Structure formats: C-alpha cells, structure tokens
Amino acid sequence: MYKLLIVDDEPQILEGMKRTLDWGEYGFHQIETSETKEDAIAKSVELLPDIAIFDVCIGPDLGYEIIHQLNELRLPTQYIIMSGYSEFEYAQAAIRCGVKDYLLKPVERSKLQKVIEKIIVEDLQGNLNGISRKDNTTDPILGIPYEELSKLTNRILLMVKAEYAQNITLKSVAERFRMNSTYLGQLFLKETHMKFSEYLMAYRMLQAKERILATNEKISSIAQSVGYPNLNYFYTHFQGYYGMSPSDLRK
Structure with missing residues (x-):
C-alpha cells in the first residue's frame, strides 16, 4: 500500500535500514534505494514515495x-533525515525543509518506529491495526525488548544488523566507539549473556535460514550474502547451529 525510498551513499546503511523494521507489516510493499542525488531525484519523481529517508550527506550533496x-x-512525500552529525545547523536546515524528524545514526529502531507510525497515522491517514509490536521491539536473537537494553548495546546490535x-x-x-575491545566485549556479554562473536554468528544464521526458506538462491550465494565467503565454514556453522544442512532445511 505504501512506497518507501531510502537514500544514502553507503550500501551497508541502505541494507541495514531495509531490515531495521518489518516494513511489510507497516504496509510498505515497494522499497527503493538510491546512492546519488541524481538517482534519488529520478526515483522520487518516478516512484512518488509516501515516505523518503535521506542521509544528511549524499556524496558531495x-x-x-x-x-x-x-x-x-510538490511530491506527495513525507521526509525523514538521518545523520551521523548532531550539529544544530543541520537540524535547523532540515526543519526548514519540512522534514518530519531528524534521526542520529546509527538509527535506533524504536525511534524510527515511532516516527513511521506517526507519519502513517497523521499524514497518510492510515492505521496501525494488526501490527505486531513484539517483532519490532524485541531482538530476534536475544528475545529481549530493546528498551531493556542499554543505549550502547542497542547501537552494537544495530551495527550487526547493518553490517x-x-x-x-x-x-x-x-574502534568506532574508541573503546578497548576486551572491555566492550565484557560489557556486551554481561548484558546479553552472549559473546559478540556468538551473537554475530546467530544473526547470520537467522538471516541465512530466512533466505533459504524464502528464496531459491544457491546456498553459496546465500553464504556470501550473510558474511561467509568460505562455503565450508558456512556449512560447518549452519550444521552446528541448526543440526541440519542448508539443503536439508530447504527440503
């Protein structure tokens, strides 16, 4: 029912934003992405998106x-800006353009969810009937609501989902947090009861399982797409995690 355009010059951010929410559950059945100003304008005119999410910097633009x-x-589009910068001048400029919100990266799931829900109800005259909050507010691996986790842990989880x-x-x-890796690993383990490497593998396995069941992609392509360039390594992890091979799961 709704159309979404996400604009960022970093492909991994685009992929992460596409997975941050269950967009289909909110009625977004067409999602397009752009990495340049020219492509963003062309797709906006062609698609007429209901919502467009722009990074504050698209290359030099x-x-x-x-x-x-x-x-x-005069496109019928509601805009959201996301940025790694918190400078007030960027927020001011965005507000003058009539954007609905200004979100700092990495974008927190709960904040994005609230903005999208508000736009659907107030601007698109839609409703939120039948939307499951559990899927959007609970981590699929930990089974813990995001609101019960610290801001630091939530940012780490978002990085995993995006990259x-x-x-x-x-x-x-x-290194991105300018923290000692051993100390950060201890904090993550204390709060999630999982090592970072264990969580990363579990999330990769979840994504692989979903793609195996939902597509006819070759297992080698799926392995590559979830971060396993070594196919044998992928098979070993998958068999150990699910107790069956990828081909057995697909049968």
Whole structure:
C-alpha cells in the first residue's frame, strides 16, 4: 500500500535500514534505494514515495538540499533525515525543509518506529491495526525488548544488523566507539549473556535460514550474502547451529 525510498551513499546503511523494521507489516510493499542525488531525484519523481529517508550527506550533496528541490516539485512525500552529525545547523536546515524528524545514526529502531507510525497515522491517514509490536521491539536473537537494553548495546546490535554481511568484528566495533575491545566485549556479554562473536554468528544464521526458506538462491550465494565467503565454514556453522544442512532445511 505504501512506497518507501531510502537514500544514502553507503550500501551497508541502505541494507541495514531495509531490515531495521518489518516494513511489510507497516504496509510498505515497494522499497527503493538510491546512492546519488541524481538517482534519488529520478526515483522520487518516478516512484512518488509516501515516505523518503535521506542521509544528511549524499556524496558531495546535502540531503536537505535535495529535499528542498523535491519540495518544489510538490511530491506527495513525507521526509525523514538521518545523520551521523548532531550539529544544530543541520537540524535547523532540515526543519526548514519540512522534514518530519531528524534521526542520529546509527538509527535506533524504536525511534524510527515511532516516527513511521506517526507519519502513517497523521499524514497518510492510515492505521496501525494488526501490527505486531513484539517483532519490532524485541531482538530476534536475544528475545529481549530493546528498551531493556542499554543505549550502547542497542547501537552494537544495530551495527550487526547493518553490517553482518561485511567483515565486522568486535575489534572494528570497539574502534568506532574508541573503546578497548576486551572491555566492550565484557560489557556486551554481561548484558546479553552472549559473546559478540556468538551473537554475530546467530544473526547470520537467522538471516541465512530466512533466505533459504524464502528464496531459491544457491546456498553459496546465500553464504556470501550473510558474511561467509568460505562455503565450508558456512556449512560447518549452519550444521552446528541448526543440526541440519542448508539443503536439508530447504527440503
């Protein structure tokens, strides 16, 4: 029923945003992404999205300036800006363009959920009947509501969801937080009762299982897409985690 456009010049962010919410449950059955200003404008005109989420910087271009250009075309679109910057000037510029909200990256699931729900009800005259809050507010691996976890842990979980297909490690996450990896790992373990590597593997296994059951993709392609360039390594982890091979699961 609804159409969504996500604009960011980082492919891993685009993939992460597509998985942050169960968009289909909210009625978004068409989701497009763009990595450049030109493509974003072209797809906006063609798609006429109900909601468009722009990063504040798209390569050399500014997201709110692109939104300003689209506003002149009077598209029936509600805009959200996301940014790794908290400077007030960016927020001010976004507000002047009439964006619905300004979210800091990594975007917290609960905050995005509230903004989307508000737009659906207030601007799209839709309703939230039949939407399961559990799927959107509880981590699929831990089974714990996100609101019961610390902000730091939630940010780590978001990084995993956005970058699990990449070579993400506890060390690389710790470097981005400017923290000692051993200390960060201890904090994560204390709160989740899982090592970071265990959580990452579990999330990759979950994504692999869903793709095996929902698509006819080759197992080798699925393994690659969830962060396993070594197929034998993937088979070993999958068999150990689920007690069956990927091909057995698909039967």
